[in-house]
Amino acid sequence: MDMKGKTALVTGASRGIGRAIAIELAKQGASYILLIARNLPKLKEVATEIRAYGAQAIPLSVDLTEAKAVNIVVAQAWNDYGPFDLLVNCAGIASQSNFLQSNLGQARAEISTNLMGLYTVTWLVGRRMASRRRGIIVNVSSLMGKVAAPTMATYSATKFAVVGFTQALRHELAPYDVRVVTLLPSLTDTDMVREFNLFRGLVPLSTEQVAQGLMTGLKSRNVEITIGWQSHLALWVHQFVPQLMDAVIRFTSPAYNRSTPTYPRPRGI
Template sequence: MSDSLRNKVVVVTGASSGIGKSIVMESAGRGATVVLLARNQGKLAEIAAEARELSGAQAIVLPTDMGKADDIEASFNQLVGAVDHVDYLVNCAGFGKFETFLESDMQNSTRMFQVNVLGLMYFTRLVGRLMMEQRLGQIINFGSIAGKVPTTKSAAYSASKAAVIQFSNVLRLELKPFNVDVMTVNPGPVYTNFFNIADESGNYVKNVQEFMLDPDDVAWQVVHYFGSSKRELNLPLSLALAAKLYALFPMIGDKLSLELASRK
């Protein structure tokens, strides 16, 4: 543990489990004041208590449904009442559902975009304005390798993550004059509760074991780049390479994706 983030404020959405929870704990372990957003108030309270023990600093709980604009605005108002600045915003909230698109429930797709894209954009807009006024800050948005390399049964999810990636690319340019950095994190599959919803059969997880990431390892890498001007973090290296090759050779990439990567 260190004090490298002492007196820094780290805001994390999707903080009740998975990568979001791991980023909260990694930040607290470095002395940060952490602000936790997610729907499950009970889980947030437990994680906040652990974070306070680690950091000796504040851990603020803001129960929020990131798919609802009213919730987001109310939580932002509470945020600015509780802290006098924000150094880092990490947008982890999101979910997916693996199913063929033509047989999918469009309500799931709508909800996916409300949480993964529109909620992220709305909250980022509010916090981004604060960072512009501070002329300091960093926004870290979680996309996915799925937003770069297409696989079957993930049309809506992949589209939502591609939207996050391109949104972040444009936002990076707009905020650069204000000394606010934007980084996109694009992980492959991670051992989290994400797959409890996305992959109810468990087949996909079994088929991609060699690519699965540990959420604590992802969190360490993300927090390592706090305060940097790094543009994008793609994990693991093997899938980062696959994404580059797909961009260069999309027809070959489609063929390989159907044969090797569409294992859901």
């Protein structure tokens, strides 16, 4: 995809992969880049970086779990800076814990942001793209959306859901000439994961590698863009030798590298 003169909306743009993608879009020649996240000061910092590349950056602070607020922001942005040529759904949160020790409130927050937040933005933008019969939607999933990771059950569940949602949407929007793509990076070095207990032997990608991989994948018209040799290898093993993949997960996972705790009998929620 040639981004010169195009308009893009990136969620989760205040940090990590979203920030790197927004900056890469500016380097690729996009004219307008709309930045969505909750942290307005961080968005303004990213906007300043983007403007150095000659693109117009518009920070838009909104909580994606607040559907009415998102509706207002997207509608106003479409009227003021649209139509959007590209939507990148990158907003997401993650927590790490053994399932039996997990916090239900945190699980709800992950599902609300990673799945329903993405769903809401896609619904609002996708309808507009379909009406003009043009546009690209990129939903950022993860290698954990294909190969589930112990200690990351909720995150994996949301990312599996994103893969399925994107596959269905790809077929539904094809008659409207709207392209829908899944981005599948492996573990990436972001502030979100730096406090996690990582899987042994896993080498994180840089956010710049993910952003550049997305651009390359969009130009090659892949429907699923897998980033990193570790992702390609894991997916191959998972497909053709699933028992080996299970053994690798058990050997490398932090969930299997500590003593098994004892839990009290649950009395309800």
